[in-house]
Amino acid sequence: xxxxxxxxxxxxxxxxxxxxxxxxxxxxxxxxxxxxxxxxxxxxxxxxxxxxxxxxxxxxxxxxxxxxxxxxxxxxxxxxxxxxxxxxxxxxxxxxxxxxxxxxxxxxxxxxxxxxxxxxxxxxxxxxxxxxxxxxxxxxxxxxxxxxxxxxxxxxxxxxxxxxxxxxxxxxxxxxxxxxxxxxxxxxxxxxxxxxxxxxxxxxx
Amino acid sequence: xxxxxxxxxxxxxxxxxxxxxxxxxxxxxxxxxxxxxxxxxxxxxxxxxxxxxxxxxxxxxxxxxxxxxxxxxxxxxxxxxxxxxxxxxxxxxxxxxxxxxxxxxxxxxxxxxxxxxxxxxxxxxxxxxxxxxxxxxxxxxxxxxxxxxxxxxxxxxxxxxxxxxxxxxxxxxxxxxxxxxxxxxxxxxxxxxxxxxxxxxxxxxxxxxxxxxxxxxxxxxxxxxxxxxxxxxxxxxxxxxxxxxxxxxxxxxxxxxxxxxxxxxxxxxxxxxxxxxxxxxxxxxxxxxx
Numbered sequence: 001x002x003x004x005x006x007x008x009x010x011x012x013x014x015x016x017x018x019x020x021x022x023x024x025x026x027x028x029x030x031x032x033x034x035x036x037x038x039x040x041x042x043x044x045x046x047x048x049x050x051x052x053x054x055x056x057x058x059x060x061x062x063x064x065x066x067x068x069x070x071x072x073x074x075x076x077x078x079x080x081x082x083x084x085x086x087x088x089x090x091x092x093x094x095x096x097x098x099x100x101x102x103x104x105x106x107x108x109x110x111x112x113x114x115x116x117x118x119x120x121x122x123x124x125x126x127x128x129x130x131x132x133x134x135x136x137x138x139x140x141x142x143x144x145x146x147x148x149x150x151x152x153x154x155x156x157x158x159x160x161x162x163x164x165x166x167x168x169x170x171x172x173x174x175x176x177x178x179x180x181x182x183x184x185x186x187x188x189x190x191x192x193x194x195x196x197x198x199x200x201x202x203x204x205x
Numbered sequence: 206x207x208x209x210x211x212x213x214x215x216x217x218x219x220x221x222x223x224x225x226x227x228x229x230x231x232x233x234x235x236x237x238x239x240x241x242x243x244x245x246x247x248x249x250x251x252x253x254x255x256x257x258x259x260x261x262x263x264x265x266x267x268x269x270x271x272x273x274x275x276x277x278x279x280x281x282x283x284x285x286x287x288x289x290x291x292x293x294x295x296x297x298x299x300x301x302x303x304x305x306x307x308x309x310x311x312x313x314x315x316x317x318x319x320x321x322x323x324x325x326x327x328x329x330x331x332x333x334x335x336x337x338x339x340x341x342x343x344x345x346x347x348x349x350x351x352x353x354x355x356x357x358x359x360x361x362x363x364x365x366x367x368x369x370x371x372x373x374x375x376x377x378x379x380x381x382x383x384x385x386x387x388x389x390x391x392x393x394x395x396x397x398x399x400x401x402x403x404x405x406x407x408x409x410x411x412x413x414x415x416x417x418x419x420x421x422x423x424x425x426x427x428x429x430x431x432x433x434x435x436x437x438x439x440x441x442x443x444x445x446x447x448x449x450x451x452x453x454x455x456x457x458x459x460x461x462x463x464x465x466x467x468x469x470x471x472x473x474x475x476x477x478x479x480x481x482x483x484x485x486x487x488x489x490x491x492x493x494x495x
Contacts, residue, residue, distance in 0.1 A: 038225030051471070054450030058480055061444055087369045087482050126215045145217040173209040180212045 021064045028060060028067060032074045035147075036081055042146050043085050056081040075156040078147070082139060082157065129179035137172035144169060323350040324357050327461045333468070335365040335373070336389075342377050343386040348414075349393075353463030355414070356394040358440055360472045361455060368472060368481060375488040384478075384488065390415035391475040397465050400438055400457035417475045420446055440469060442476040450480075 439451035
């Protein structure tokens with residue numbers, strides 16, 4: 001395994017433990033890459049998705065012996081990914097964050113159901129409302145509505161107990177509604193039910 | 206009027222990725238298993254190759270040329286770390302072409318002047334502002350202006366800007382100078398490794414100035430849009446490569462008198478520290494702790 005001068009073309013010795021870890025990691029990756037990637041795509045701007053996914057799996061690789069089996073492995077990965085996303089986002093200003101998120105949404109909202117422009121405004125509004133929540137409220141709602149996780153699963157992802165999850169979901173839903181209604185009043189007197197350029201009508205925000 | 210359920214339904218519809226129907230890229234775990242296997246192949250070739258050739262007589266580029274690497278490594282040893290001759294127009298001359306013994310005309314001479322620039326000069330000229338400032342803080346400018354030769358993987362200013370909030374500032378603090386040096390030295394490999402000398406599928410395992418291993422892998426990181434026809438070069442520890450978390454070379458083969466500079470899109474962290482987040486934990490915890 002030694003080095004040949006400064007450049008070595010030899011690998012680190014691959015022992016049985018290492019080989020087992022690789023096999024385990026590969027299984028984890030194959031099983032959950034799609035879900036983790038989707039999780040990240042839902043939370044960060046397109047250009048940061050690869051990095052976020054990669055950092056998540058890097059952590060998994062480094063701590064492969066701690067990763068639980070089966071579905072719980074995915075919850076473990078979500079938990080890591082949440083932390084990675086948090087760090088990445090902390091590296092940018094809040095405004096950039098929001099812009100990135102809304103941009104992301106603008107790019108993808110065309111792909112949301114065929115109810116077309118009618119509720120595109122509403123969809124944007126609800127996202128804007130969610131961006132006004134504190135991060136843990138927003139995350140819990142995303143886990144419910146986007147990852148479709150059960151309360152027990154969410155408890156595992158967030159490292160809290162299920163009762164606390166129920167309370168926090170309840171509170172987060174109420175806060176989301178409050179913010180949504182506030183934005184609705186501010187930008188548009190009547191809830192958009194027709195695909196009129198309602199947003200323009202409001203003039204200044 | 207508007208109920209929590211209504212808003213939640215709307216929020217559910219706002220899911221930016223309602224259907225994550227996306228294939229697992231080969232680049233992931235299984236891709237990196239290949240690395241390990243290929244590394245073993247390469248090792249065999251290295252050890253069976255006889256004494257260092259002074260003349261290289263490679264065949265045309267094949268998709269995977271392990272013994273080009275083997276020869277390069279041996280040249281490194283024998284040639285006191287100066288591997289491949291300086292190549293200024295890296296695109297034209299393949300590694301296997303005999304090198305003219307004398308310049309064809311005096312027009313080629315100005316190249317000598319270009320080579321007067323050190324790695325530091327090249328970094329300054331190419332706007333690696335943060336890197337230069339950090340190298341200065343770490344007391345590395347002298348090394349990088351010295352004889353070398355070195356291969357510098359230079360994070361762009363954007364790469365530094367992508368670090369978590371406060372991390373760069375923390376790194377630049379006097380009391381964290383050792384960590385800063387370790388991080389920066391992890392970006393410097395003794396010897397010269399030029400992209401122009403690498404082929405698809407190549408990977409080289411190097412040891413950085415900092416002392417830990419850094420792999421350079423060609424093309425396994427190819428993915429996503431905008432990479433058509435480009436051979437990507439990824440660098441990072443084996444762990445990072447396994448996880449698909451390598452840094453990618455953005456600009457390659459910036460020539461200096463004492464080595465070569467490749468810009469990369471992500472700051473690297475020595476494997477013993479882990480990753481940027483662990484680094485942040487270390488530095489910020491230190492900071493908080495006093």
